[in-house]
Structure formats: C-alpha cells, structure tokens
Amino acid sequence: MPILRALTLALLGLPALASAQLVTTAYTDRGSFEAAAGTVIQQDFNGYTSDIDLRSTAFDFGDFSVRGLGDGQRDDAGADRNYLDAPVFAPANIVGGLPVFNSAHLNLLVKSSSLLSPTTSKVSFEFDSPLLAFGANLAGINSLLGSGVKIQVDGIDLAAQPMSTAGQPSDIQFFGFTSTTGFTKVEFLSDGSLLVPHVPFLLDNLVYAQAPVLSPVPEPETYALILGGLGLLAALRRRRA
Numbered sequence: 468m469p470i471l472r473a474l475t476l477a478l479l480g481l482p483a484l485a486s487a488q489l490v491t492t493a494y495t496d497r498g499s500f501e502a503a504a505g506t507v508i509q510q511d512f513n514g515y516t517s518d519i520d521l522r523s524t525a526f527d528f529g530d531f532s533v534r535g536l537g538d539g540q541r542d543d544a545g546a547d548r549n550y551l552d553a554p555v556f557a558p559a560n561i562v563g564g565l566p567v568f569n570s571a572h573l574n575l576l577v578k579s580s581s582l583l584s585p586t587t588s589k590v591s592f593e594f595d596s597p598l599l600a601f602g603a604n605l606a607g608i609n610s611l612l613g614s615g616v617k618i619q620v621d622g623i624d625l626a627a628q629p630m631s632t633a634g635q636p637s638d639i640q641f642f643g644f645t646s647t648t649g650f651t652k653v654e655f656l657s658d659g660s661l662l663v664p665h666v667p668f669l670l671d672n673l674v675y676a677q678a679p680v681l682s683p684v685p686e687p688e689t690y691a692l693i694l695g696g697l698g699l700l701a702a703l704r705r706r707r708a
Contacts, residue, residue, distance in 0.1 A: 493627035504600035539586025548576035572671035579659035600676035602643020
C-alpha cells in the first residue's frame with residue numbers, strides 16, 4: 468500500500484513543518500530586497516507632523532507598534548531618545564556635523580548593561596500579522612568605541628547584522644532580511660561587544676512584506692480523525708484482497 472504509507476508519513480511530518488526553524492537572507496540593497504520580498508508595504512513616517520514619545524508606551528502605526536524598553540533611553544547629554552522625530556527639527560537634525568534624514572524618522576538608542584553604563588535600552592517593533600520580510604534605512608550606527616546594533620527576530624539573533632559605521636556617523640545604509648517562516652517581532656539591541664555598548668542611530672523608510680494567509684495546521688483531534696480514516700481504508704483494502 469505505497470499510497471497509504473506515503474499519506475501517513477506526510478501527515479506525521481506536518482507538525483515538524485509547522486515548527487520549522489527561522490532561516491533568513493540579509494540584504495544591503497533596497498532594490499534586491501524588494502525583488503526578493505515581493506509585494507511590500509512602506510512606512511516613511513512623513514504623515515506625522517509632531518514628535519511622538521516611544522519610551523513609555525507602544526505607539527500604534529497601523530500594521531505595527533513601536534516601543535522603547537529599558538531604563539537607559541537617554542543619550543550621554545541626558546536628552547531623551549527613542550521617539551519619532553518630526554520636522555521642523557529642534558535642534559537641527561545633525562549627525563556627525565552633517566544633516567541627515569531631513570524628514571520624519573525614528574530617533575533611537577540601544578544599550579547593553581556594562582560596568583561603566585549599567586542602564587539598558589532596546590526598541591521593539593511588533594506586527595499585527597506575520598511577516599516574511601523587514602527592512603529600513605539606518606543612519607549613524609556609530610556607538611562610542613564602535614559597538615553596533617544587534618537585531619533579533621522573535622527572540623533569535625539574525626545570522627547577519629547591520630554594519631557599524633564608527634568613524635562615519637553620517638553614513639546611511641539599507642539593511643533588510645527575508646525569512647522562510649513568518650515572524651511578528653523585530654527588536655533592535657546593542658551587540659554588547661565593547662566596554663560602553665551605547666548605540667544611537669536613526670531609522671526611516673521602513674518596508675516589510677506580510678506572510679500570505681494560509682489554512683491553519685490541523686489540530687491533534689483532526690489528525691486522529693484523518694488517521695482513523697486511513698485505518699478504515701486499510702481495513703477495506705485487506706477485505707477486498
């Protein structure tokens with residue numbers, strides 16, 4: 468009964484398929500990313516005309532919300548970070564002596580705890596439905612002494628991470644990734660690689676691709692009914708033989 472055997476093996480393999488591990492591909496070119504991602508949605512934040520605090524509670528941007536977390540959401544000068552920065556910029560939006568991101572964008576800071584800086588900060592993006600791709604323009608990933616940003620997807624570190632631009636704080640880069648399985652949370656943290664893991668940066672032109680809506684994986688009771696039906700089919704085949 469090769470057909471019956473094949474059906475049984477396929478059914479038993481469904482739970483493993485449903486819990487497949489996250490496999491991602493990173494992109495540093497927006498065009499290549501969008502070609503791989505397919506249909507994408509962009510949030511450029513330009514519809515917001517006043518600053519929005521992301522530190523105390525999550526702000527809902529429609530398909531997703533953003534929130535800064537931790538007790539270290541201020542820069543070395545004591546200024547608040549982790550907010551939507553809307554024009555007109557006050558003070559002028561200057562990074563490394565040069566104007567960058569001169570439209571509404573997210574002004575972010577991530578920190579890991581260290582002996583010199585015990586406070587922490589991270590930024591969480593939570594989506595209402597699963598994604599298969601996420602990307603954005605980033606600027607100024609130039610932490611003190613050059614530590615960088617680490618991205619986690621549903622709590623798992625990405626295999627590839629955005630470049631640190633230490634020494635070139637006005638540098639703007641695109642970083643994005645596609646995934647073989649759906650995810651709903653993307654978090655930005657400090658990579659914690661150096662003594663003062665303090666990383667300010669800017670984020671704009673967020674782009675993402677939603678996962679297609681699929682039929683739900685059968686519940687255990689459904690498996691039992693299907694397997695019972697297969698057993699009945701096998702019994703009938705034996706009687707005919």
